[in-house]
Amino acid sequence: MRSPIPDYLTQVLDTCAPDSGELAEYIPELAAVDPDRFALSLVTAEGDAYSVGDHQDAFTIQSISKPFVYGLALETLGFEAVLDHVGVEPSGEAFSEISLERNTGRPLNPMINAGALATHALVASTPPADSGVERILKLLSSLAGRELDIDEKVARSELDNGYRNLALANLLRSYDVFTGDPRAVVEGYVRQCAVRVTTADLGMMAATLASGGVQPHTGEQIFSRPVVRQVLSVMATCGMYDAAGDWLTTIGIPAKSGVSGGIIGILPGQLGIAVFSPRLDPHGTSARGVEVCERLSRDMNLHLMDAPMVAHSVLRRRREFGDGDTAVTLLVLQGDLQFTNVETIVRDLIDEPIVTPRLVLDLALVRSVFPAGSRVLLEMVRRLHLDGIEVMFIDPEEHFPDPEVGGGYRPVVLESIGELPMDLQWRRGLPG
Template sequence: MRSPIPDYLAEVLGSVESDETGAPADYIPELATANPNRLAAAMATLDGEVYAVGDCSDEFTIQSISKPFVYALALADRGFEPVLAKVGVEPSGEAFNKVSLDGGGRPLNPMINAGAIATHSLAGPAGIDAKGRFDRIVDGLSAFAGRRLQVDEAVFASEMDTAFRNTSIAYLLRAYDVLDEDPTAVVGGYTRQCSLLVTTVDLALMAATLANRGIQPVTGERVVSEAVVRQVLSVMTTCGMYDSAGDWVTQVGIPAKSGVAGGLIGALPGQVGIATFSPRLDRHGNSVRGIRLFERFSDDTGMHMMDVPSSSTTVIRKDRRIADDLRLYVIQGGLRFAEAEHVVRRVSYGAPKERRIAIDLSHVHAIDDVARRMILEVIRRLSLDGHEVFLVDPEQVIPNPDPGTGGSVTVVTTVGDID
């Protein structure tokens, strides 16, 4: 059977194809010559399946879409405190190329040019030279994409010929000691970073790596940590669409980042990475047709991050005595705080009388760290109350369970293994 997803993507692309509002970026001569009619969309799942339609194999420069990924590299390389000391996380409410600094001269966030220039200087270990830093950035962004990326030298030269505002921003950052090296060299490296060539498929996989907690879906490589991903997605949510971020969050609700070559990415945590490409831009510097595509995706598929499923109240599949001294709790589904709280409440308020308690996780398909700790605390308290506790966990949903001080548990594969 043919998958309906490519047909859906093609239908949505067709619905925006006639929209000729906006125009390619004209302040960079090389981008001004782009074919305004090119159009593509791609979705990448967390297990590496890619659905792509339109001009999805055409290369274009990544531009500002590089910002969240280089921010991720800086956080990974230098740590959170050194990066936050140089670049804030507050929405600027201004255009991407404005000089938006706080009272101490720190850029307001890493998604505007001032913050991205500072972030570029923080990629790689302290003391690295400009070439080593750029090599680190290319290696890092290539790891996100799953293939080696190259620079478009023509676009780089064109951007450098008109990089007056960025150069002036960099000198201002140097005056505030946000930069501690030659501003011109930093702007050169930042501009090369923005000139890396990508396809719509590349961007979908890069976004999917963020959605997949930092693990590249195709290669399986962990590119950055989960803590870094959470920070990056948070900043993308509030700052990624510049001075239209509020409209974006309310109408689309997907952490996103745009680029002036016409690319647009969205990373929906735990679900999918999405990318679109259309060079016609609005006054904010965002792709006109790209925004319309994302609005359709959000509306049609329920991808708005505030449209979350309600907590399951049927997390406990069974609660019954199966022998004179053995009570069985069968838990099912995915466990987060809310689901684990149902288990805690049932066991706590139920006050089981049986000496032996079995907690069966064989129908649990996922459990986060909070839920894991809650289940282990239930086991610990049951142990302290004098119960003998068995954990039925054939898939090792909770590997190496340790209830903590005073608690004990016996792990078995099936309920039948309990003597």
């Protein structure tokens, strides 16, 4: 069977093709591009990719690089050091405005140009010296899953016309937001923005954020979960500049645009979206890209504030086997163990208490365990132990390699049901 998803995405492109918008005239190289190029990529958090249109055509990443470099600064320097130099408040102004805090001169957020210049300076200031652009290029390549390069012609074009960015950099330097040469910071930032990508690349980069910082194809943990949470939060409130409020209420996903015509959007835990169309609206965002994202959000219920279905229990199966001293209750769990899901297990065991001397928790189908889910589950195990019930884990993925639940009690952890003690004769009737 052929997947219907590419056909749907093609239909979206076909129906979202207005002629409104203008090219980025203030950068000669961007003003000379084909205005009719149009592409859409959708990549799930698991790495399944769907791309239509001109998705292999290269263009420069521009401001879409900002959230990724912000993440690099957070990973490299830590939250406190970065927040000392760049804030997280929406500016409510265009990307190139002088949006600085009074008295301190700290840029309001890392998505506007002033904040992005400060963030680039932070990355460039970490050892080894003068390797900021190389580290950024390596980061973006890791996110895309292939080696990227810099469009030097676009970089020169932007630098030759980058008077405002140079003015911003000098102003930041006057406030000691960074201590380096302002022109060197602008040159590095311009080269960061001139990295060449395709829509397919951007879709994979967005999917990396959607999957908690893990590159879906390579499996590399590029960003930690706390960094991803911070980056997505700032994208949601600041990523679309003076249109951020309209974007969040209408489309409802963290996003970032660039003046070359790209947009990325991220639905955490589900997918990354990338759109490319060079004609820009008055906010400097792809006009057709905005329409595509509106259509996808409406059709696919992507808005973060759409009330989801009430979380169902991760309890897949509950069965009791044997009698007497060898009787066992088996709980087969599945999916992601988060607070709300584990709470349903606790509630189930309160409503229908364990009456056997042993409980086996089979985690073979569990994909991930979140900290709150882990704490609730281990506390449940501790209380069951105090009630005289022996608990055993089947944990081939080592979600709980050495669970200590308190009071010195550590449940037995096995790789498969086949490793259960032989006196439990009931296990011969179980799969695995």
